[in-house]
Amino acid sequence: MSADDTIDPSRRDFLYIATGMAGVVGAGALAWPFIDQMRPDASTLALSSVEVDVSSLTPGMSLTVKWRGKPVFIRNRTPEEIEVAQKVSLNELKDPLARNANLTSDAPANDLDRSAGEGKENWLVMIGVCTHLGCIPLGQQGEYGGWFCPCHGSSYDTAGRIRKGPAPENMAVPVFSFISDTKIRVG
Amino acid sequence: MSGGHSTYTPKTGIGRWIDARMPLPRLVYDSFIAYPVPRNLNYAYTFGGILAIMLVAQILTGVVLAMHYVADTRLAFDAVEKIMRDVNSGWLLRYLHSNGASMFFFAVYIHIFRGLYYGSYKAPRELLWILGCIIYLLMMATGFMGYVLPWGQMSFWGATVITGFFTAIPLVGTWIQELLLGGFAVDNPTLNRFFALHYLLPFMIAGVVVLHVWALHVVGQTNPTGIEVKSKTDTVAFTPYATIKDGFAMLLFFLLFAWFVFYIPNFLGHPDNYIPANPLKTPAHIVPEWYFLPFYAILRAITFNIGPIDSKLGGVLAMFGAIAVLFVVPWLDTSKVRSAVYRPWYKLFFWLFVIDAIFLGWLGSRPAEGSYVAMAQVATLYYFAFFIVVMPVLGLIETPKRMPNSITEAVLAKNKGGAGHPAGATASPETKG
Numbered sequence: 001m002s003a004d005d006t007i008d009p010s011r012r013d014f015l016y017i018a019t020g021m022a023g024v025v026g027a028g029a030l031a032w033p034f035i036d037q038m039r040p041d042a043s044t045l046a047l048s049s050v051e052v053d054v055s056s057l058t059p060g061m062s063l064t065v066k067w068r069g070k071p072v073f074i075r076n077r078t079p080e081e082i083e084v085a086q087k088v089s090l091n092e093l094k095d096p097l098a099r100n101a102n103l104t105s106d107a108p109a110n111d112l113d114r115s116a117g118e119g120k121e122n123w124l125v126m127i128g129v130c131t132h133l134g135c136i137p138l139g140q141q142g143e144y145g146g147w148f149c150p151c152h153g154s155s156y157d158t159a160g161r162i163r164k165g166p167a168p169e170n171m172a173v174p175v176f177s178f179i180s181d182t183k184i185r186v187g
Numbered sequence: 188m189s190g191g192h193s194t195y196t197p198k199t200g201i202g203r204w205i206d207a208r209m210p211l212p213r214l215v216y217d218s219f220i221a222y223p224v225p226r227n228l229n230y231a232y233t234f235g236g237i238l239a240i241m242l243v244a245q246i247l248t249g250v251v252l253a254m255h256y257v258a259d260t261r262l263a264f265d266a267v268e269k270i271m272r273d274v275n276s277g278w279l280l281r282y283l284h285s286n287g288a289s290m291f292f293f294a295v296y297i298h299i300f301r302g303l304y305y306g307s308y309k310a311p312r313e314l315l316w317i318l319g320c321i322i323y324l325l326m327m328a329t330g331f332m333g334y335v336l337p338w339g340q341m342s343f344w345g346a347t348v349i350t351g352f353f354t355a356i357p358l359v360g361t362w363i364q365e366l367l368l369g370g371f372a373v374d375n376p377t378l379n380r381f382f383a384l385h386y387l388l389p390f391m392i393a394g395v396v397v398l399h400v401w402a403l404h405v406v407g408q409t410n411p412t413g414i415e416v417k418s419k420t421d422t423v424a425f426t427p428y429a430t431i432k433d434g435f436a437m438l439l440f441f442l443l444f445a446w447f448v449f450y451i452p453n454f455l456g457h458p459d460n461y462i463p464a465n466p467l468k469t470p471a472h473i474v475p476e477w478y479f480l481p482f483y484a485i486l487r488a489i490t491f492n493i494g495p496i497d498s499k500l501g502g503v504l505a506m507f508g509a510i511a512v513l514f515v516v517p518w519l520d521t522s523k524v525r526s527a528v529y530r531p532w533y534k535l536f537f538w539l540f541v542i543d544a545i546f547l548g549w550l551g552s553r554p555a556e557g558s559y560v561a562m563a564q565v566a567t568l569y570y571f572a573f574f575i576v577v578m579p580v581l582g583l584i585e586t587p588k589r590m591p592n593s594i595t596e597a598v599l600a601k602n603k604g605g606a607g608h609p610a611g612a613t614a615s616p617e618t619k620g
Contacts, residue, residue: 069372133351136469168497
């Protein structure tokens with residue numbers, strides 16, 4: 001078909017580029033659903049909140065609830081634990097941010113901003129997953145009296161802040177609220 | 188190496204008919220019968236064949252196990268127990284498969300160390316080496332996902348820790364982790380996709396193995412002297428010489444394999460994996476399969492921040508770096524001499540590296556506390572120094588030993604116990620190497 005080339009070269013060029021473009025865009029558009037299907041599905045996202053009755057927790061007691069497949073620690077802290085945590089100055093901390101989803105992302109990791117807030121300083125609610133590689137730390141262990149991760153030796157203090165070991169961040173505080181004096185909604 | 192021309196002559200009418208249409212018998216003949224191999228290959232060179240047969244064995248046992256397995260978090264653990272107790276010969280097939288994975292890795296480590304010792308990665312075999320590294324990576328992914336399927340405590344927490352690596356990546360880390368998990372934690376979607384991928388990846392490995400063997404047959408095998416084949420007397424035919432040697436080595440290897448399967452089938456496993464997965468309770472001491480332990484030790488050795496890189500990302504980078512560095516080995520080694528046989532200093536550092544790798548493996552099985560951390564840091568330092576410092580520097584400053592002129596000369600010198608008589612031209616290929 002060399003005759004066509006000389007008569008109308010732009011027609012072949014146009015088809016060449018248009019086909020190539022359609023191929024690239026089409027392949028990209030088709031690739032997305034293949035990636036997208038791997039993300040958390042609707043049923044997983046639907047399990048986004050749990051309500052917990054905490055009336056039975058006296059100071060020094062904790063309970064663990066499962067939220068989004070992860071454990072959430074709810075602890076009614078003792079006055080001593082709160083006092084120890086309040087005395088820690090921010091520059092002693094490996095991670096100076098509160099990591100509290102209820103506050104702004106630059107909130108400092110003082111004890112108040114880690115806890116349930118003013119008047120409820122005794123309540124500590126956080127995702128019980130070590131920020132290193134996702135193990136579940138053991139409560140009231142380790143040299144800071146808070147949590148200790150048995151996997152790679154991270155130690156957290158009584159406010160769930162990382163103090164020692166390979167974990168980079170304080171344990172995350174999820175979105176939660178007191179829907180009554182004795183009930184917490186997580187999520 | 189074969190000179191590129193085929194010596195295959197079909198003897199029957201059907202043979203000629205097929206050869207004219209699709210010369211598969213010719214390919215097999217040229218690749219596995221007439222193919223010339225160096226006459227001095229030792230038993231370290233039999234692990235390629237062993238690995239090929241292990242891949243086939245894993246696929247065979249895996250496919251039949253998949254007929255009895257259920258990839259559902261509520262059923263997976265019981266399905267595996269059902270295979271062990273109820274399915275006819277199920278216990279044997281499962282033990283063959285789980286121990287087979289260990290034997291596969293055992294063989295691949297010898298294969299890799301052999302390559303490092305004899306300089307098998309040097310030009311013109313760089314691509315051959317890189318294809319091998321890709322197979323190794325795919326093997327690791329397959330092994331990891333296979334270990335998740337029984338849905339025991341180690342399955343679950345191993346999967347949690349390893350997918351947790353991805354959260355170390357800045358900005359997109361958590362998104363990637365959720366993409367891998369199909370949720371916010373390891374759960375049913377994770378198990379399901381791991382099963383699908385565990386079934387797929389071995390066939391991808393088989394595909395890369397074909398490329399690996401193809402690349403091997405283009406450049407030819409190396410040999411313990413590291414000297415390229417120069418004349419016909421340097422080689423023997425693949426069949427019967429290499430075939431019988433590979434076959435005999437496979438037999439010995441299977442004896443070891445059988446010893447594990449029939450006498451200590453759980454020796455390389457972890458008792459915690461016979462406890463069903465519990466997302467709310469982490470075992471006191473998470474360890475991966477033994478073949479990942481050196482890398483696990485490297486991961487945990489980085490307990491300090493390096494500039495802007497925090498210790499978590501640093502550990503993950505070091506761990507992946509420990510594998511990635513293998514890919515560039517052909518360009519890190521500056522020596523003109525291929526084989527460690529003629530490199531006294533390299534030989535010393537090589538064996539130190541082997542000890543270091545085994546030591547790292549042992550450290551990986553220990554808890555990450557006290558002096559273990561410091562020891563892991565020293566061992567990690569040597570691991571990287573071997574590749575990044577020793578390999579480039581030694582090639583420039585080391586004085587190699589005098590090398591024979593050819594494979595034949597080396598073989599004859601060894602057999603006569605004397606120093607290199609250049610009698611290669613008269614040697615018969617039947618002389619044992």
